[in-house]
Amino acid sequence: MTQIINKPKDAVSQVLNGVAFIHQDKLERLKNTGIIKIKENKTDQVALISGGGSGHEPAHFGYVGDGMLSASVSGPIFIPPKAAEILKAIHSVATEKGVLLIIKNFEKDVTNFLEAKELAVAEGIKVEHIIVNDDCSIEEGSYKKRRRGVAGTILVHKILGAAAKEGKSLAELKILGEEVVASMNTLGVALASGKTIGSEKPVFSLEKNEISFGIGIHGESGYRSEPFFSSEYLANELINKLLTQYSNHHQYPFALMINGLGGTTVMEQYIFANDVKRLLDLEGINIVFQKSGNFMTSTNMAGISLTFLEIKEKVWLNYLNEITNAFAW
Amino acid sequence: MTQIINKPKDAVSQVLNGVAFIHQDKLERLKNTGIIKIKENKTDQVALISGGGSGHEPAHFGYVGDGMLSASVSGPIFIPPKAAEILKAIHSVATEKGVLLIIKNFEKDVTNFLEAKELAVAEGIKVEHIIVNDDCSIEEGSYKKRRRGVAGTILVHKILGAAAKEGKSLAELKILGEEVVASMNTLGVALASGKTIGSEKPVFSLEKNEISFGIGIHGESGYRSEPFFSSEYLANELINKLLTQYSNHHQYPFALMINGLGGTTVMEQYIFANDVKRLLDLEGINIVFQKSGNFMTSTNMAGISLTFLEIKEKVWLNYLNEITNAFAW
Numbered sequence: 001m002t003q004i005i006n007k008p009k010d011a012v013s014q015v016l017n018g019v020a021f022i023h024q025d026k027l028e029r030l031k032n033t034g035i036i037k038i039k040e041n042k043t044d045q046v047a048l049i050s051g052g053g054s055g056h057e058p059a060h061f062g063y064v065g066d067g068m069l070s071a072s073v074s075g076p077i078f079i080p081p082k083a084a085e086i087l088k089a090i091h092s093v094a095t096e097k098g099v100l101l102i103i104k105n106f107e108k109d110v111t112n113f114l115e116a117k118e119l120a121v122a123e124g125i126k127v128e129h130i131i132v133n134d135d136c137s138i139e140e141g142s143y144k145k146r147r148r149g150v151a152g153t154i155l156v157h158k159i160l161g162a163a164a165k166e167g168k169s170l171a172e173l174k175i176l177g178e179e180v181v182a183s184m185n186t187l188g189v190a191l192a193s194g195k196t197i198g199s200e201k202p203v204f205s206l207e208k209n210e211i212s213f214g215i216g217i218h219g220e221s222g223y224r225s226e227p228f229f230s231s232e233y234l235a236n237e238l239i240n241k242l243l244t245q246y247s248n249h250h251q252y253p254f255a256l257m258i259n260g261l262g263g264t265t266v267m268e269q270y271i272f273a274n275d276v277k278r279l280l281d282l283e284g285i286n287i288v289f290q291k292s293g294n295f296m297t298s299t300n301m302a303g304i305s306l307t308f309l310e311i312k313e314k315v316w317l318n319y320l321n322e323i324t325n326a327f328a329w
Numbered sequence: 330m331t332q333i334i335n336k337p338k339d340a341v342s343q344v345l346n347g348v349a350f351i352h353q354d355k356l357e358r359l360k361n362t363g364i365i366k367i368k369e370n371k372t373d374q375v376a377l378i379s380g381g382g383s384g385h386e387p388a389h390f391g392y393v394g395d396g397m398l399s400a401s402v403s404g405p406i407f408i409p410p411k412a413a414e415i416l417k418a419i420h421s422v423a424t425e426k427g428v429l430l431i432i433k434n435f436e437k438d439v440t441n442f443l444e445a446k447e448l449a450v451a452e453g454i455k456v457e458h459i460i461v462n463d464d465c466s467i468e469e470g471s472y473k474k475r476r477r478g479v480a481g482t483i484l485v486h487k488i489l490g491a492a493a494k495e496g497k498s499l500a501e502l503k504i505l506g507e508e509v510v511a512s513m514n515t516l517g518v519a520l521a522s523g524k525t526i527g528s529e530k531p532v533f534s535l536e537k538n539e540i541s542f543g544i545g546i547h548g549e550s551g552y553r554s555e556p557f558f559s560s561e562y563l564a565n566e567l568i569n570k571l572l573t574q575y576s577n578h579h580q581y582p583f584a585l586m587i588n589g590l591g592g593t594t595v596m597e598q599y600i601f602a603n604d605v606k607r608l609l610d611l612e613g614i615n616i617v618f619q620k621s622g623n624f625m626t627s628t629n630m631a632g633i634s635l636t637f638l639e640i641k642e643k644v645w646l647n648y649l650n651e652i653t654n655a656f657a658w
Contacts, residue, residue, distance in 0.1 A: 001631055002520040002538050002557045004597035011600060014560075018599030021606040022587075022621045057595035191331040197596055209331050228331045231343075258351075265591060265629050266386035267526055268333040270347030271340060277350040292351045300594050302330055 001195065008198025012054045012076060019061050023327055027064055034081050035089045036061040037071035046164045046173055047071070047093040050102040050157060051086065052109050053078040055196055056217060059296040062328025063154060068161035069102075069326070077196050077299075078218045080109040086116035090125060098126030098170035102156055102177070104149025105133035128170050130177035132156050134307060136185040136245050137214025138223050150217055151259035151296045152184045152307040155320070158329060162319035183312055185245040186259075187238050188305030190215040190222065194262055196299050203301070213237070217261070217298040231268070235275035238306045243283070246310060255289035255320060256280075257307040262297030264304055269293070272304055289320050295328065330524065337527025341383045341405055348390050352656055356393055363410050364418045365390040366400035375493045375502055376400070376422040379431040379486060380415065381438050382407040384525055385546060388625040391657025392483060397490035398431075398655070406525050406628075407547050409438040415445035419454060427455030427499035431485055431506070433478025434462035457499050459506035461485050463636060465514040465574050466543025467552050479546055480588035480625045481513045481636040484649070487658060491648035512641055514574040515588075516567050517634030519544040519551065523591055525628050532630070542566070546590070546627040560597070564604035567635045572612070575639060584618035584649060585609075586636040591626035593633055598622070601633055618649050624657065 005011050012034065019036055020029040028039050034051070041047075050060045051073030060072035070093040075081035090099050099120070103113045110131060117127045134152030138145055160177050168176065190212045193202035203219035206212055211234070212222035228234070243249050258276065260269050273292050280287055288311060311317050334340055341363065348365055349358040357368050363380070370376075379389045380402030389401035399422040404410035419428050428449070432442045439460060446456045463481030467474055489506050497505065519541045522531035532548035535541055540563070541551035557563070572578050587605065589598050602621050609616055617640060640646050 001592075002540060004520065004560045004563065004593060004601050004633060006559045006561055006600065006604070011596060014603045015596045015599040018602035018606070018621070022599065022602050022619050024619075054596070057599075191333065194594075197594075211331060230335045231333045232335055234333065262594060263330075263592065263629065264333060265523075265526075266623075266626070267340060267344045267383070267628075270344040270351070270386075271335065272333050273347035273351050274343045275335070277347070290351050290353075292347070294595075297595070299596075300592065304333060 003197060005197055011197045012074060015054070016074060026325060030088065030092055033088055034074035034085055035071055035092060036064050037092050038064060038066070041093055042070065043095050045095065045167060046097045046170050047095050047099045048102060048157065048161055048164055049073065049089050049093065049099060050153070052080050052104050055299050056296050058328035059154065063157045063326045065324050065326030067165045067322055067324035068157050068329065080106070080112050083112045083115035083119065086113055087119050090116060090120045090127065094125050098128065100160065100170060100173050101127065101129040102153065102160065103129055103131050104153055105131050105147055106149065126170055128174045130174055130181060132181050134181065134184045134186040136187055136242065148216060150186045150188065151257060151305050152186045152309065154295045155184065155255065155257060155307065155309055156180055158324070159316055159319040161324065162322040179312065180309065180316065183310040184307065185242050186305050186307040187241050188215060188261065188303060189213050189234060189238065190261065190301055190303035191228065192263065192302040193219060194299035194301035215303065217296065219298065231272050232275040235272055235279055239276065239279050242306060242308045249285060252310045252312055253286040253288040255309040255311055255317070256287055257295065258292040259296055259305045259307065260294040261301040261303035261305065262294060263300040263302035269304065276306065288317055332526060334526055340526045341403060344383070345403060355654060359417065359421055362417055363403035363414055364400055364421060365393050366421050367393060370422055371399065372424050374424065374496060375426045375499050376424050376428045377431060377486065377490055377493055378402065378418050378422065378428060379482070381409050381433050384628050385625050387657035388483065392486045392655045394653050394655030396494045396651055396653035397486050397658065409435070409441050412441045412444035412448065415442055416448050419445060419449045419456065423454050427457065429489065429499060429502050430456065430458040431482065431489065432458055432460050433482055434460050434476055435478065455499055457503045459503055459510060461510050463510065463513045463515040465516055465571065477545060479515045479517065480586060480634050481515045481638065483624045484513065484584065484586060484636065484638055485509055487653070488645055488648040490653065491651040508641065509638065509645065512639040513636065514571050515634050515636040516570050517544060517590065517632060518542050518563060518567065519590065519630055519632035520557065521592065521631040522548060523628035523630035544632065546625065548627065560601050561604040564601055564608055568605065568608050571635060571637045578614060581639045581641055582615040582617040584638040584640055584646070585616055586624065587621040588625055588634045588636065589623040590630040590632040590634065591623060592629040592631035598633065605635065617646055
């Protein structure tokens with residue numbers, strides 16, 4: 001399929017210039033970098049930074065704004081930004097209260113972000129990090145848990161962003177972030193591969209009418225492929241798998257996020273949402289927060305993910321409901 | 330491509346239930362209808378209603394909220410709602426200040442909305458309407474102007490919604506709406522057809538690497554097909570065509586909206602936005618408002634549209650910038 005691009009090698013840089021243009025009232029790009037930041041730094045709160053490879057838009061630049069991230073760092077497509085670039089982002093928004101890095105659990109992302117943290121700490125900047133690992137699918141063959149960081153990362157941005165704005169310390173935010181991550185699980189399904197910018201080839205391949213459970217946001221293979229039956233069947237499968245992650249799923253209320261992976265229409269997302277609601281009602285699950293949209297995509301992959309977060313403290317729900325001007329929330 | 334649906338005949342109804350679930354804090358569905366409305370009616374302002382066939386999500390239910398529409402009416406896919414259904418929507422939100430119908434200029438939409446208006450007026454309800462016809466492409470063959478209502482309709486929702494909230498009368502809103510519509514032009518391009526829900530067939534067909542200018546949001550054929558060169562070339566073509574619609578395009582500043590048609594990635598939208606900005610800067614055009622996203626789609630069609638609105642009164646810009654809680658703005 002034809003793509004609206006110029007030279008593929010310029011794509012990420014042009015995307016970031018486009019973001020800086022459209023959202024010029026509140027965001028800016030640091031020239032010649034993958035960094036999008038708030039225009040007016042907040043000096044009185046911990047600054048949050050997240051990022052990763054491109055191809056997951058609107059993640060993460062769409063979550064930069066008052067009450068969420070102070071900056072995002074975008075690398076090349078599916079490749080995390082380098083430590084030097086992350087360090088620049090830290091320099092651009094660091095405050096006396098410190099900087100918290102929110103890292104998706106992929107090996108190279110973790111390596112580069114931690115390298116940047118080490119460099120910044122050596123300069124005397126207060127930096128902490130949390131690693132988001134909400135993916136509860138398992139590796140095909142090895143049966144190892146994957147625990148990658150996927151769509152739930154956006155809920156972490158939101159909760160920590162609101163808490164940072166409220167004035168929480170760096171240490172408090174790290175503890176809060178780790179508690180939220182430990183209470184969160186995401187499971188995704190793919191219906192068809194997308195194509196990355198400048199590429200003619202699909203990222204992976206599926207048979208017609210076949211879907212793949214547990215597929216990764218970079219097209220990492222899923223744990224099971226099977227024919228597609230219906231949205232309701234799919235919702236049932238994902239809900240059952242997610243609930244096994246909670247020892248007593250009637251103890252706390254839940255927040256849920258339905259995330260389109262890029263090629264799934266709004267109609268499909270709401271049809272799926274309707275099935276999720278009916279099935280959770282039948283299970284007697286108490287949903288106190290719900291959100292649906294394209295929050296963390298994988299180029300134009302057709303597919304959807306479902307994230308559950310056990311709301312262990314009432315204040316987490318307040319943080320989710322606080323107003324932000326981040327444009328993709 | 331597999332779609333996340335159940336029975337195709339239930340799709341629209343399930344979508345609306347999903348919307349009512351996800352946005353339950355502010356929206357509700359009127360049972361067994363295509364109507365999504367604000368939960369708490371505003372009694373002290375003119376109520377705005379829009380709608381049309383489904384397949385253009387998040388239009389129009391995504392624009393129901395404080396400061397935009399009071400209700401939306403969704404028909405079957407690509408088929409406008411019936412007059413009786415539109416009348417129900419009028420009943421559900423009508424106030425003493427009246428009801429304004431915002432209609433996209435498609436023959437059947439206009440017929441059904443005006444029939445509903447007549448029925449409501451006969452009941453003593455104050456109802457006016459405006460017809461949005463921002464599409465400035467021309468019919469292939471006949472060279473007639475099409476003037477359908479497309480993505481610019483969302484800017485009309487926003488401006489009139491803010492003006493209604495401010496307390497403008499029905500007559501004032503009608504005049505304002507007509508002035509805005511007369512100052513607005515949209516041109517779209519398709520790169521690949523989408524498939525409607527439950528359908529295996531593309532809505533139209535294009536050769537590989539071919540794009541079609543002026544294609545309609547229901548796949549109506551465009552006025553010219555040609556090979557795709559680059560985002561910049563495409564931006565140049567659309568800008569030039571749009572500027573011919575304004576006799577002196579340095580007289581007033583412009584608002585612009587870039588609208589993804591459903592299958593175009595966020596990356597592509599921002600790459601295109603960056604090209605639009607650079608070209609408009611070269612032309613010395615003064616842009617005072619800009620927005621990019623999927624506002625009025627055509628299922629998962631790959632393509633983009635560009636809307637220009639001449640800001641003839643400063644207050645139009647204020648209305649665009651007013652806060653709304655409509656989820657898709």
